[in-house]
Amino acid sequence: MSKLITYPQLGNYQIPVYYLLSHIQKYPILMPKPMTYRTLELGSKNSPDFVCMPFKHTLGTYIEGLEQGANVLFQLGGGCRYGYYSELQIQILKDLGYKFEYINLVTKGKANLKEIIQKMKDLDPDFSLKKGIYYSLVTGKMIKYMDNIDHYIRKHIGFEQEKGSFDRLNRQMLQEFKHIKGYFHLFFTYQKYKRKFKKIKIYDMKNCIQVGIIGELYTVMEPFANYELERILAEYHIAIKRFTNARYLLVEKGKKIKKYMKNTKDYIKYKMGADASDNIARTKEMGKQKIDGIIHIKSSFCTPEIGAMPIIQKVAQEYQIPVLFFSFDSNTSEVGIRTRIEAFVDMLEMRRNHE
Amino acid sequence: MTIGIPRSLFYYYYGNIWKSFFDELNIPYIVSPNTNRKIQELGSKYANDEMCLSFKNYIGHVAYLQDKCDILLVPRIDNYGNSNQTCTNFLASYDVIHNLFSVPLLTYNIDGDHGKTEKKAFYHMGKVLKKKRLEVQRAYLKACDKAKLKQYQAIRKNILTAKQPGIKVLIVSHPYQVYDELLGKPIVTLLEKQGIKIIYSHLFLEKDLHASSQKISSTLYFKYSKESIGAIELCKNDIDGILFLSSFPCGPDSLVNELAMRKTSLPYLNLVIDDLDGGAGMETRIESFVDILKEKSKCPN
Numbered sequence: 271m272s273k274l275i276t277y278p279q280l281g282n283y284q285i286p287v288y289y290l291l292s293h294i295q296k297y298p299i300l301m302p303k304p305m306t307y308r309t310l311e312l313g314s315k316n317s318p319d320f321v322c323m324p325f326k327h328t329l330g331t332y333i334e335g336l337e338q339g340a341n342v343l344f345q346l347g348g349g350c351r352y353g354y355y356s357e358l359q360i361q362i363l364k365d366l367g368y369k370f371e372y373i374n375l376v377t378k379g380k381a382n383l384k385e386i387i388q389k390m391k392d393l394d395p396d397f398s399l400k401k402g403i404y405y406s407l408v409t410g411k412m413i414k415y416m417d418n419i420d421h422y423i424r425k426h427i428g429f430e431q432e433k434g435s436f437d438r439l440n441r442q443m444l445q446e447f448k449h450i451k452g453y454f455h456l457f458f459t460y461q462k463y464k465r466k467f468k469k470i471k472i473y474d475m476k477n478c479i480q481v482g483i484i485g486e487l488y489t490v491m492e493p494f495a496n497y498e499l500e501r502i503l504a505e506y507h508i509a510i511k512r513f514t515n516a517r518y519l520l521v522e523k524g525k526k527i528k529k530y531m532k533n534t535k536d537y538i539k540y541k542m543g544a545d546a547s548d549n550i551a552r553t554k555e556m557g558k559q560k561i562d563g564i565i566h567i568k569s570s571f572c573t574p575e576i577g578a579m580p581i582i583q584k585v586a587q588e589y590q591i592p593v594l595f596f597s598f599d600s601n602t603s604e605v606g607i608r609t610r611i612e613a614f615v616d617m618l619e620m621r622r623n624h625e
Numbered sequence: 626m627t628i629g630i631p632r633s634l635f636y637y638y639y640g641n642i643w644k645s646f647f648d649e650l651n652i653p654y655i656v657s658p659n660t661n662r663k664i665q666e667l668g669s670k671y672a673n674d675e676m677c678l679s680f681k682n683y684i685g686h687v688a689y690l691q692d693k694c695d696i697l698l699v700p701r702i703d704n705y706g707n708s709n710q711t712c713t714n715f716l717a718s719y720d721v722i723h724n725l726f727s728v729p730l731l732t733y734n735i736d737g738d739h740g741k742t743e744k745k746a747f748y749h750m751g752k753v754l755k756k757k758r759l760e761v762q763r764a765y766l767k768a769c770d771k772a773k774l775k776q777y778q779a780i781r782k783n784i785l786t787a788k789q790p791g792i793k794v795l796i797v798s799h800p801y802q803v804y805d806e807l808l809g810k811p812i813v814t815l816l817e818k819q820g821i822k823i824i825y826s827h828l829f830l831e832k833d834l835h836a837s838s839q840k841i842s843s844t845l846y847f848k849y850s851k852e853s854i855g856a857i858e859l860c861k862n863d864i865d866g867i868l869f870l871s872s873f874p875c876g877p878d879s880l881v882n883e884l885a886m887r888k889t890s891l892p893y894l895n896l897v898i899d900d901l902d903g904g905a906g907m908e909t910r911i912e913s914f915v916d917i918l919k920e921k922s923k924c925p926n
Contacts, residue, residue, distance in 0.1 A: 318883040319897075320874035350713065351876055357844050358884050365887060378708040378846045538720040540701050540734065543713035573876040576675045577717030581724045597675065 273297040273371070273393075276335035277344035278328040279305060281491045282416060283516055285444050290409040291344070294402045295394035300340045302331050305494040309334055314600045316362050323569030323598060324488040325355055327495060329362065336368045342393065347376035350544045350574060408453050410520070415460040417515045419443065422467055424512055428504040429472040439466055475509065479563075479618050482511040482556045484549045484582075486568035486575050489598055490514045496567050496596075497604050499611075503565075506615045511561065513552055514545065523548070537581055546578035553582050557589025562618045565611075567596040592617060626754070628654040628731060629694030631686030634679060634718070635702070637800035639733075642772035643698065646747065649764035650756055655694050657686040659806035664689050665900060671725055678808070678872035678900055679801055680714045684725065691728045698731045699723075700746075706737025709848035712877050783828035787863045792918050793822045795860060797853050797882065798870035800827050808872060808898050815908060816868075819915050824864060826856035833859060842884055850881040857885060866892045866918045873899040892917060 275295075277287055279302040291299050305327060313330030332343055343363075347353050356374035363370065373393060375386050390397045419440065427436045443463045450456045481503060489495045491514060503510055518526075530551035531541065537554075541547050549566070556564060566582060568575040579595065586593045594614045596607065630636060630643060636656070647654045657664070660682050668685025676684075690697060701719035704710045723730055731753060733746045744765065751761030787793065794816060796803055803809035803825060816823055827834075834855030838845055841854055857867060867889060871878035886893055894914040896907065 318879050321879045321883075322876075325880075351880060353846065354844065354877075354880050357842055358880050361884055361887050374844075377844050380708070537724060539723070539732075540703070540716070540719060542717040542720055546713075546717065570675065571874045571876070571879070573677070573713040574717065576673055577713060577721055579673050579675075580721060584724050 273342050274300050274340045275342040275344060276300040276302060276332070276338075276340035278302060278331045279492070279494075280488070280516075281493065282420075282440075282444055283413065283491075285448050286409045286412045286416070287344075289412065289448060289450065290405055293405045295390065295397060297342065297394065300335055300338060302335060305331065305492075310600055316366065318358075320571050322351060322486075322572050323495060323600065324352070325359075326600060327488070327492070328355065329359055332359065332363060333366070333368075336363070336370060341369065342371045342373065345372070345374045347374045353378060408450070408456060411453065412447055412450070412456055413516050413520070415456070416444075416447070417517045419460075419463065419467060420515065421512075424500065424510045426470075426472050426475070426509070427500075428507040428509060429475055429478070431471040431473060435470050436467070439463065439470065473507075477622075478507065478509050479615070479622065480509045480511060480561050481618070482513075482552065482561050482564045483567065484513065484552050484564060485545075485566050485596075486572045487514050487519060487545055489567050489569050489572075491516070495569065496598060497607050499565070499567065499596075499607070502608060502611055503615075506611075508615065511556070513548070537585060542574060542577055544572075544574035546574040549575070549578055550581050550585060553585045553591075553593075554589070557585065557591050561591060562622065563614065564591055564593045565596065565614075566593055567598065570597045570599045592621070626652065626696060627694045628652060629687075629690035629697045629728075630654055630656045631683055631690060631697070631699075632657045632659065633683040633686045633805070634715070634801045635700045635733075637804055639700070641775050642768045645771045646750075646764050646768035649767050650751070650754065650760065652754060655690065657689050660686070661807065665807060669900060675874075677714060677875050678898060679799075679805070679875075680718075681900065682805070682807070683718070684722070687722055687726060687728075691726050695729070696731050697722070697726075697728045698733060698750075700733035700735070703734075703736040703741075704738055705735065705848055708846040709737065709851070710846050711848055712875075714876075780828050780830060783825055786822055787824050787860050789822060791822050792820070792866075792915075792922055793824055793864045794866050794868050794918070795824045795826060795856060795864045796868045796870055797826045797857065797885065798868075799849055799853060800825075802870055802872055802898070809870060811904070812868075812870065812896065812907065812911065815911050816915070819912070821915060821918075824856070824860060826853045829856055829859055841888055842881065845881065847877040847881065850877045853878075854881055854885045857889060857891075861889075861891065864891065865922060866894070866914065868914070869893060869895045871895075871897055873897050892921070 275291060275297055284302055288299055288301055309330035310326060312333045313326035317326045317329055345356050347356055353376065356372060360372045373389055375389065387399060423436050423440060430436055446459050450459065483490060490512065500510055527548065530548055534551045534554055538547055538550060553564060564586065582593060628647060664685040665682055667688040668681040671688050672681040672684045687697060699719050699722045702711050702715045719732065731750060733750060734741050735743055735746055747765045748761055798809065813823060834852045837858035838851040838855035840858045845851055869882045869886065871882060886895060894910065
């Protein structure tokens with residue numbers, strides 16, 4: 271039986287994952303299509319009622335992938351409830367009558383390199399560790415470069431003179447990243463595009479409104495899950511600040527969490543699970559920087575963020591920054607979100623004028 | 626100095642051991658009354674509206690106790706080591722209460738992965754309460770013995786019930802839900818009124834529960850969920866039906882109960898309790914479930 275691999279979608283990160291998987295194993299890969307309402311519907315129909323949204327999103331992408339003939343499903347797995355997704359998803363998909371192989375890289379919330387290598391060898395007996403390490407490192411770099419560019423785009427996209435120029439260039443860059451030959455090729459491509467991005471003409475950014483986005487990681491990183499919140503904000507000419515990205519989760523979190531815990535000593539004593547303590551620390555950090563406003567987004571029923579919300583409110587009150595809380599469900603309509611953002615932005619502008 | 630103990634969540638795991646520990650040390654303590662409507666309302670007032678019902682009630686108990694005691698016992702339980710994690714509400718409880726109320730708090734931190742065991746938590750409490758180490762040690766050991774004895778008696782009674790004749794229903798739930806006056810008690814009394822014998826899922830030996838839960842779900846790492854679904858495999862030959870009881874919107878239960886429901890072949894009922902008081906709907910569902918079980922027991926096969 272020939273194998274066709276697929277994996278869940280998360281922002282633009284399907285490109286580095288595609289790059290990595292296509293080089294370390296021999297089977298063809300089906301890139302996940304951008305999510306649509308059908309994906310969400312398929313996912314929520316077959317999920318338990320009050321599970322968090324990423325479960326529904328990933329299940330939906332899997333079902334769509336399986337419909338297109340994929341039969342090997344990849345899942346990363348991690349802490350909180352995410353580590354337990356795999357077992358239930360296997361059961362649900364089996365009950366639906368699909369035949370597939372499910373590879374969950376991190377089980378029981380703890381990464382084990384030996385286990386991961388064994389799983390890759392089970393998938394592809396020709397898996398070579400040397401190749402695996404090299405391409406993982408290149409992919410890591412690619413993610414870093416992508417995050418750097420994303421950071422730049424997020425800050426400036428609200429002020430572009432020609433509409434869509436950032437998006438167009440970003441798409442071009444990702445297309446080239448997909449067919450990178452090696453590390454040096456990647457490096458020079460990155461440098462080339464960095465220069466191109468800097469050349470894009472933007473309006474004056476002095477005295478612009480700055481908004482920070484914090485919240486649950488999946489909802490923050492996947493535009494479909496947050497109803498393209500960043501694009502809506504860009505329409506109002508707002509510079510966006512966002513902390514969570516793949517590089518933060520994979521590399522920086524371990525180091526930064528200690529600093530964060532130290533900074534928030536007055537509010538919290540212990541780690542609160544997932545990104546909750548990080549978000550509290552970021553709220554304080556942004557409060558000190560006198561940022562204009564904060565938007566906290568999460569999928570509904572995300573327990574760690576619910577625990578963090580009262581504390582974020584308290585911190586924000588002490589530093590006098592307005593916070594807008596969003597809880598995204600499968601039924602949330604985009605119009606409602608737009609109205610709330612519009613009111614929030616109006617309020618920020620008025621605050622600005624008062625000062 | 627009076628210690629306040631909220632009668633919710635952690636109380637149902639550690640209540641006995643805490644009470645005898647403080648008795649041994651001659652420290653007065655006050656336990657909040659059973660959950661009632663007033664406490665629930667207090668909880669909803671202070672809590673975030675998306676929090677799980679049991680945690681809302683916990684906050685209600687804390688609000689009730691805040692001016693009745695000098696120090697409040699608010700534990701924080703991260704994990705018990707060896708992939709025995711708890712729900713994130715248990716992780717955040719201390720900090721949430723600390724930020725919502727201005728009562729001084731007594732810490733009771735368990736974090737198995739970082740060497741913070743139950744014993745250390747008790748020693749820490751003793752230190753904060755200004756008791757000598759030897760005294761604390763003696764009190765802790767005595768309290769342990771007493772609590773264990775009580776626990777074993779309850780387990781024995783539960784296992785003996787499972788062997789009795791009659792229609793038996795296993796309630797798959799957490800002790801803080803099933804023993805709560807407002808959440809689980811009405812359902813339990815309703816079942817008992819109809820002549821159903823009840824078996825509690827958490828009242829088995831912990832060792833057995835953990836081992837048998839692996840048969841249903843091999844990657845499960847939530848300790849309390851292990852203890853609730855493990856019982857299904859342990860007594861599946863003795864029971865007639867299963868009642869899944871969870872409070873809205875419980876995180877681990879949403880995944881684990883769904884998996885257990887998909888894997889079991891016994892008749893089951895899934896009850897999710899929220900803070901709306903629609904008792905009639907609940908009654909109808911339970912009655913029809915009991916009818917099914919009764920009809921089924923009449924048939925030879």
